[in-house]
Amino acid sequence: MEVITLFKLLETFKMVYETRNFSKAAGLLFISQPTVSAQIKQLETDLNTTLFIRNGRTTVSATPQADRLYNKALNLLDDWAAIKKDLHANRQTTIPCAIGVSHTFAMVLMPDLLIDLSNAFPHFSFSLKLMNSAAVAQALNQHELDLGIIEKPLATPTLLRVPLLTDQLVLAGDPQGPWLVRETTSGVYYYTKRYLEEQNIQDPIIEIASNALIVSILKKGFGCSIISKRAATDLPFQPLDTGFERHFYLLQRDDSSASVLDPLKTFIQQWASRQDQHNDYGY
Numbered sequence: 001m002e003v004i005t006l007f008k009l010l011e012t013f014k015m016v017y018e019t020r021n022f023s024k025a026a027g028l029l030f031i032s033q034p035t036v037s038a039q040i041k042q043l044e045t046d047l048n049t050t051l052f053i054r055n056g057r058t059t060v061s062a063t064p065q066a067d068r069l070y071n072k073a074l075n076l077l078d079d080w081a082a083i084k085k086d087l088h089a090n091r092q093t094t095i096p097c098a099i100g101v102s103h104t105f106a107m108v109l110m111p112d113l114l115i116d117l118s119n120a121f122p123h124f125s126f127s128l129k130l131m132n133s134a135a136v137a138q139a140l141n142q143h144e145l146d147l148g149i150i151e152k153p154l155a156t157p158t159l160l161r162v163p164l165l166t167d168q169l170v171l172a173g174d175p176q177g178p179w180l181v182r183e184t185t186s187g188v189y190y191y192t193k194r195y196l197e198e199q200n201i202q203d204p205i206i207e208i209a210s211n212a213l214i215v216s217i218l219k220k221g222f223g224c225s226i227i228s229k230r231a232a233t234d235l236p237f238q239p240l241d242t243g244f245e246r247h248f249y250l251l252q253r254d255d256s257s258a259s260v261l262d263p264l265k266t267f268i269q270q271w272a273s274r275q276d277q278h279n280d281y282g283y
Contacts, residue, residue: 007080009046010073012039016052016060017070018142023058033058071158074143075255094125095260100136100145101128102152102187103211104167105248108230110149113271120267132209134185140251146261147268148251151187162250162265164272169244171195172215172237173224177203180214180225191244192226248272 015025016036026033044051051069052060062070101110110128117126131139133152139145141158148159151167169191173180179196182189186209195201206223208214214225218235226244229237250268252261 007077009039009043010077012036013043013051013066013069014073014077016040017062017066020061021059078143078255094123096125096127097147097261097264098127098129098145100131100139100148100150102133102136102150102248103130103182104151104188104228104231105149106130107211107215108228109248109275113268116271117264117267121264124264132183132186137251140253143253146252147264149268150249150251151246152190153247153249154251158254160252160254162252162269164248164250164269165276167246167248168229169226169240169246170229170232170237171224171240172227172232172235173218174221174236175224175238178223179203179205180208180217180223181205182211182214183207183209187246188226188228191246195226195240195244 012025012029012031015028016022019025019028022033022036022040026036029036040052047065047069049065050063051066052062054060106128114126114128117124129139129145133150133154136145136148136150137154137156137159140148141156149164154161169188179192179201181192188211208217211227211231215227215231215235217223218225218227226240250265250272252265
């Protein structure tokens with residue numbers, strides 16, 4: 001098999017594996033569905049194994065062999081991209097770095113960190129994606145991000161998790177409610193759920209998948225929510241005990257291809273340590 005064909009097949013396999021749908025994969029790859037089917041069939045023939053069980057004309061389920069191939073394919077595709085980047089280094093002056101950031105950190109700390117990162121590493125080209133903690137971890141595992149900063153202690157064997165700094169939560173807004181609550185996969189949802197259960201509160205709840213929007217609504221004098229003390233500027237709030245103190249975490253894939261990001265990781269850790277030393281949240 002020619003190498004160029006192999007990587008085309010692996011790209012198609014990756015998209016089918018992630019979407020579990022031949023039509024969706026074809027649309028994302030800008031090729032026809034029959035082409036996707038033919039490429040998957042060729043890959044299965046070359047590997048002498050079944051990768052997908054067809055559940056209809058377009059939807060599929062993955063076999064254990066596909067699960068094993070997926071993780072290896074991600075590393076192969078990353079290595080191939082790194083080889084191409086190295087061969088064309090003379091034409092590329094910057095290194096791309098995609099960072100996934102959870103909502104609270106993005107709102108209260110990321111602006112300053114991004115400025116400092118850009119000044120310290122001008123040869124990097126940064127892009128930011130705002131996601132909840134679970135989505136950041138998933139995107140890292142799928143090699144869609146290079147680094148992640150989250151507010152939930154997620155555990156995954158393929159990612160390195162490093163504590164960055166502490167974050168005190170407070171009850172902000174009008175305690176009479178209604179409660180403005182993040183979605184269940186967010187970092188702060190666990191604490192909100194625990195507080196409501198401890199206080200036996202069953203007030204009306206409005207789910208809002210954005211910290212910034214919650215804070216904007218609170219500033220209108222409507223509702224209450226558990227948010228970071230750092231985000232409670234110009235808001236009335238009630239302090240909570242140390243049980244509502246959490247951490248922000250830095251996530252990175254546990255593979256050798258991420259070594260180029262080690263200086264960034266060290267810089268972010270040192271930057272966060274300086275922020276934590278103040279521990280007064282700026283007011």
